[in-house]
Amino acid sequence: MTKISEKALWFKELSGDKPLVIAGPCSAETPDQVLEIAHAIKNMATIYRAGIWKPRTRPGGFEGVGAIGLKWLQQVKNDTGLLLATEVATAEHVDLALAHDIDLLWIGARTTVNPFAVQEIADALKGTDKMVFIKNPVNPDLSLWIGGFERLQNAGIKKLGFIHRGFSSYEKIKYRNKPEWQIPIDLQIRFPEIPLINDPSHITGNRDLIQQVAQKALDLNFDGLMIETHCTPDSAWSDAAQQVTPMQLGAVLSELVLRDISSHEDSYLHEMQRYRTRIDDIDTQILKLLKDRMQIADEIGLLKKAKNVSVLQPERWQEVLIKMKREGKENKLGEAFITSLFKAIHDESITRQDHIINRK
Numbered sequence: 001m002t003k004i005s006e007k008a009l010w011f012k013e014l015s016g017d018k019p020l021v022i023a024g025p026c027s028a029e030t031p032d033q034v035l036e037i038a039h040a041i042k043n044m045a046t047i048y049r050a051g052i053w054k055p056r057t058r059p060g061g062f063e064g065v066g067a068i069g070l071k072w073l074q075q076v077k078n079d080t081g082l083l084l085a086t087e088v089a090t091a092e093h094v095d096l097a098l099a100h101d102i103d104l105l106w107i108g109a110r111t112t113v114n115p116f117a118v119q120e121i122a123d124a125l126k127g128t129d130k131m132v133f134i135k136n137p138v139n140p141d142l143s144l145w146i147g148g149f150e151r152l153q154n155a156g157i158k159k160l161g162f163i164h165r166g167f168s169s170y171e172k173i174k175y176r177n178k179p180e181w182q183i184p185i186d187l188q189i190r191f192p193e194i195p196l197i198n199d200p201s202h203i204t205g206n207r208d209l210i211q212q213v214a215q216k217a218l219d220l221n222f223d224g225l226m227i228e229t230h231c232t233p234d235s236a237w238s239d240a241a242q243q244v245t246p247m248q249l250g251a252v253l254s255e256l257v258l259r260d261i262s263s264h265e266d267s268y269l270h271e272m273q274r275y276r277t278r279i280d281d282i283d284t285q286i287l288k289l290l291k292d293r294m295q296i297a298d299e300i301g302l303l304k305k306a307k308n309v310s311v312l313q314p315e316r317w318q319e320v321l322i323k324m325k326r327e328g329k330e331n332k333l334g335e336a337f338i339t340s341l342f343k344a345i346h347d348e349s350i351t352r353q354d355h356i357i358n359r360k
């Protein structure tokens with residue numbers, strides 16, 4: 001992948017020109033389980049992951065084996081040469097992980113939401129040359145994610161990375177955590193040199209969907225994948241449904257198509273130039289149409305003000321949305337896209353009208 005050329009040197013040395021693969025069980029369970037998985041995946045992954053301390057949604061669940069598991073991980077490094085990764089959520093976890101020579105420490109989504117916790121971890125990590133990756137917060141808040149990153153940067157940590165594991169959502173969706181791809185896209189535009197890893201296991205919550213999400217991540221120029229792997233996933237002590245067997249991991253990885261960020265061929269550049277000119281023209285037309293539509297909404301706003309009528313007209317708004325969804329379908333435009341597009345347009349329209357109606 002050409003994009004790798006923009007990455008920090010330490011990351012290029014680690015991953016070469018291929019996506020970095022981090023794999024291993026959700027949780028370390030027993031010494032044998034940890035070693036068996038490591039031997040099975042040692043030729044597919046560069047870094048071995050295993051949760052030692054597990055934040056659980058509700059009490060009573062398996063909360064991880066604790067510090068003893070770090071010794072099992074050390075055995076993995078001795079036997080296989082794999083680098084090691086685990087999640088840390090407190091300063092004490094950091095001290096223990098560093099004392100056991102863990103190579104990559106990541107901050108989990110439930111910790112990233114809490115600036116006090118991230119600061120405590122950043123302070124405990126001061127002076128380390130280990131890799132430290134920060135997962136997105138559970139809520140779709142890019143500033144919070146960047147804020148956590150900056151706390152680590154301010155602590156002088158050099159080998160930093162991001163892990164995208166998706167976002168909690170109240171609506172029922174096909175994934176466990178909504179990817180909200182625009183957020184990691186914004187992130188990589190802002191931090192092109194920082195490695196960005198995708199975690200399709202936590203996004204999907206379902207091993208059957210991992211391939212598809214992993215491919216999409218690579219198509220969006222992610223630099224690596226973290227995939228939960230277990231020899232007997234169905235009897236795993238945590239996250240059973242989203243773990244794959246080592247064989248399935250092999251299949252996922254071998255089916256991935258790696259693409260270049262660009263092509264230098266003249267024919268490609270020429271054709272792209274033509275397409276992009278057309279897109280630019282259409283974008284300008286869309287903008288002009290939006291401006292015209294908003295002007296009409298403003299005029300309606302004045303009329304509503306004169307007649308003392310409320311801004312929101314639920315029946316009309318439903319009528320517009322249903323019509324647009326139907327026409328969208330006829331034009332092969334996805335319903336979710338049309339819905340969010342027209343919600344955004346309607347939202348702007350009522351915001352402008354509210355402003356007009358309340359102008360003194």
Ligand SMILES: O=C(O)C(=O)C[C@]1(C(=O)O)C=C[C@@H](O)C=C1
Nearest residue numbers: 300311312313314316317346349
């Ligand atoms: O039809 C109206 O009353 C409008 O003001 C237009 C419009 C729209 O933008 O489509 C805006 C607000 C209403 O809730 C319904 C529709």
